[in-house]
Amino acid sequence: xxxxxxxxxxxxxxxxxxxxxxxxxxxxxxxxxxxxxxxxxxxxxxxxxxxxxxxxxxxxxxxxxxxxxxxxxxxxxxxxxxxxxxxxxxxxxxx
Amino acid sequence: xxxxxxxxxxxxxxxxxxxxxxxxxxxxxxxxxxxxxxxxxxxxxxxxxxxxxxxxxxxxxxxxxxxxxxxxxxxxxxxxxxxxxxxxxxxxxxxxxxxxxxxxxxxxxxxxxxxxxxxxxxxxxxxxxxxxxxxxxxxxxxxxxxxxxxxxxxxxxxxxxxxxxxxxxxxxxxxxxxxxxxxxxxxxxxxxxxxxxxxxxxxxxxxxxxxxxxxxxxxxxxxxxxxxxxxxxxxxxxxxxxxxxxxxxxxxxxxxxxxxxxxxxxxxxxxxxxxxxxxxxxxxxxxxxxxxxxxxxxxxxxxxxxxxxxxxxxxxxxxxxxxxxxxxxxxxxxxxxxxxxxxxxxxxxxxxxxxxxxxxxxxxxxxxxxxxxxxxxxxxxxxxxxxxxxxxxxxxxxxxxxxxxxxxxxxxxxxxxxxxxxxxxxxxxxxxxxxxxxxxxxxxxxxxxxxxxxxxxxxxxxxxxxxxxxxxxxxxxxxxxxxxx
Numbered sequence: 001x002x003x004x005x006x007x008x009x010x011x012x013x014x015x016x017x018x019x020x021x022x023x024x025x026x027x028x029x030x031x032x033x034x035x036x037x038x039x040x041x042x043x044x045x046x047x048x049x050x051x052x053x054x055x056x057x058x059x060x061x062x063x064x065x066x067x068x069x070x071x072x073x074x075x076x077x078x079x080x081x082x083x084x085x086x087x088x089x090x091x092x093x094x095x
Numbered sequence: 096x097x098x099x100x101x102x103x104x105x106x107x108x109x110x111x112x113x114x115x116x117x118x119x120x121x122x123x124x125x126x127x128x129x130x131x132x133x134x135x136x137x138x139x140x141x142x143x144x145x146x147x148x149x150x151x152x153x154x155x156x157x158x159x160x161x162x163x164x165x166x167x168x169x170x171x172x173x174x175x176x177x178x179x180x181x182x183x184x185x186x187x188x189x190x191x192x193x194x195x196x197x198x199x200x201x202x203x204x205x206x207x208x209x210x211x212x213x214x215x216x217x218x219x220x221x222x223x224x225x226x227x228x229x230x231x232x233x234x235x236x237x238x239x240x241x242x243x244x245x246x247x248x249x250x251x252x253x254x255x256x257x258x259x260x261x262x263x264x265x266x267x268x269x270x271x272x273x274x275x276x277x278x279x280x281x282x283x284x285x286x287x288x289x290x291x292x293x294x295x296x297x298x299x300x301x302x303x304x305x306x307x308x309x310x311x312x313x314x315x316x317x318x319x320x321x322x323x324x325x326x327x328x329x330x331x332x333x334x335x336x337x338x339x340x341x342x343x344x345x346x347x348x349x350x351x352x353x354x355x356x357x358x359x360x361x362x363x364x365x366x367x368x369x370x371x372x373x374x375x376x377x378x379x380x381x382x383x384x385x386x387x388x389x390x391x392x393x394x395x396x397x398x399x400x401x402x403x404x405x406x407x408x409x410x411x412x413x414x415x416x417x418x419x420x421x422x423x424x425x426x427x428x429x430x431x432x433x434x435x436x437x438x439x440x441x442x443x444x445x446x447x448x449x450x451x452x453x454x455x456x457x458x459x460x461x462x463x464x465x466x467x468x469x470x471x472x473x474x475x476x477x478x479x480x481x482x483x484x485x486x487x488x489x490x491x492x493x494x495x496x497x498x499x500x501x502x503x504x505x506x507x508x509x510x511x512x513x514x515x516x517x518x519x520x521x522x523x524x525x526x527x528x529x530x531x532x533x534x535x536x537x538x539x540x541x542x543x544x545x546x547x548x549x550x551x552x553x554x555x556x557x558x559x560x561x562x563x564x565x566x567x568x569x570x571x572x573x574x575x576x577x578x579x580x
Contacts, residue, residue, distance in 0.1 A: 003455075007455075008451070011451045011454050011455050011458070012435075012451065014454045014458060015410065015438070015447075015450050015451055015454045016414075016417070016431070016434045016435050016438055017435060017438045017439050017442070017447055017450065017451070018432075018435035018436055018438075018439040019439065027448065027451065030448055030509055031448070031451065031452060031455070033508075033509070033510055034402060034448075034452060034509060034510060034513075037398070037399055037402070037510050037513075038399045038402055038403060038465070039399075040395070040396060040399045041396060041399050041400065041403075041468055041469065041472055042468075043396075044393075044396060044472060044475070046468060046471035046472060046475070049471040049472075049474050049475060050471070050474055051467055051470030051471050051473075051474060052470050052471075052473040052474035052477055053301075053470060054301060054331065055287050055288075055301070055477065055524075055525065055526025055551075056287055056288040056331045056333055056526065058288070058331070058333055060330055061327065061330070063327055069195070072194045075192075075194045076194055076420075078192070079190075079191055079192060079194075079420065079421035079422075080419070080420055080421060081418060081419075081421075081422070081423065081424035082424065088419050088420055090419055090430055090433070091426075091427060091428070091429050091430050091432075091433050092429070093429075093430050
């Protein structure tokens with residue numbers, strides 16, 4: 001199994017991380033060496049093994065749907081790179 | 096008292112409680128030493144003026160019944176602290192100021208401790224040398240240009256250099272235990288679900304745990320007692336009966352069965368690590384423990400499993416950094432272009448690499464081959480431990496396959512960097528507690544650690560074993576203050 005430049009560009013799209021040619025070529029090398037290492041898992045037969053999704057053997061607890069924090073609107077908005085009064089500003093989405 | 100910063104946490108607590116020292120005196124000493132130690136680059140954000148003010152306020156009306164009365168403490172910059180910048184070592188969070196406090200840090204302040212600042216770490220805790228931090232390398236106080244380990248490298252360096260009496264780190268695959276081992280300090284990764292993850296910048300949610308990093312086992316037990324609480328704000332927090340770890344601490348480990356897993360004798364392991372392990376076995380026997388050979392047959396598959404599970408969870412957790420609501424934004428021609436440029440410029444190379452691995456293994460057509468496969472092998476790894484614990488009470492291994500390495504030595508080879516975590520990663524995959532204690536030095540005089548792994552929720556037992564062995568080992572860290580001019 002090997003990851004080519006086309007695959008890297010596809011993953012970069014899915015990840016929403018832009019990569020130029022130089023970075024993409026470096027990633028081909030890096031990811032291939034990491035996946036060579038990961039392929040070791042194929043030595044194991046796991047057909048009848050239950051996947052482990054959580055080590056914490058608990059059932060999720062329900063809690064009442066109440067607001068517990070204070071109104072932090074101003075502080076929250078202040079963390080935004082671009083805001084306009086009560087709104088986060090993003091580049092125009094609808095023409 | 097001129098040597099305040101040389102005192103252990105337990106001594107400082109005792110001296111403040113008996114009014115031999117004030118919080119102001121203690122805080123001033125650690126602030127001054129931290130200030131003189133900028134060359135180590137341990138702090139990302141200093142909060143010294145506030146710390147001194149809080150100490151003064153504490154002294155005006157001291158509550159000496161608290162567990163950490165007026166004790167100054169710097170913490171890893173992965174814990175959200177209200178109104179104090181929290182970066183996770185990343186450019187993308189360079190200007191992020193949380194509106195809430197992590198549960199673990201809140202527990203610490205509730206017991207009277209005082210925040211001194213935020214400590215350097217690998218970006219989003221992804222790294223084993225602190226070299227992926229946007230805020231630069233951290234120096235190991237043991238020697239110049241030596242990595243302090245990672246990802247909690249600022250934390251390990253600060254404790255070893257006595258810039259803070261104690262601290263907290265986080266451990267996803269070894270990020271507390273490996274840096275503790277590299278700096279001659281003690282680090283505990285608690286059972287998954289023991290310490291709340293609320294307010295900790297997420298890396299891999301099924302593996303992340305916060306834990307104490309200290310100069311000795313007793314201090315470590317005291318801080319664990321403070322930070323381990325059930326928290327309804329973390330859906331994987333577990334409601335179990337927690338010990339008073341420092342009060343219940345005992346050196347009596349007579350008859351405890353300690354397992355030695357043969358699979359941890361890995362190819363190419365330096366002889367000094369093998370020798371350290373043998374010495375550790377003798378120390379454990381001297382303490383009255385019974386040594387039993389065990390097998391953890393899937394050990395070799397732990398790292399490949401980890402490098403699927405952790406990046407997969409990271410790619411999902413880090414999807415939130417889009418340049419809209421907080422953090423860094425790069426301008427783009429349209430919304431998608433803005434996202435792509437923000438993430439390309441805001442994340443460092445290692446974080447991007449892991450997001451891409453994670454995205455790939457979760458992508459259509461590959462999920463079963465990679466992610467599901469890894470979850471199945473994770474089950475086999477956990478089963479190994481479950482079987483072993485039918486025969487033993489704890490497991491003894493080396494903490495790392497080598498001592499600390501030089502800055503820059505492994506940055507070009509991700510896989511060789513990943514191999515650092517070979518002995519620590521299985522513990523996270525199985526959700527177990529593990530502690531690293533300093534146990535000796537290599538030929539270069541660099542510290543080496545031993546790891547004690549326990550059953551789930553059995554922190555008290557591994558703390559006791561560590562406490563008993565610590566006395567026999569009688570380790571002395573050799574810190575020369577070379578960085579202070």
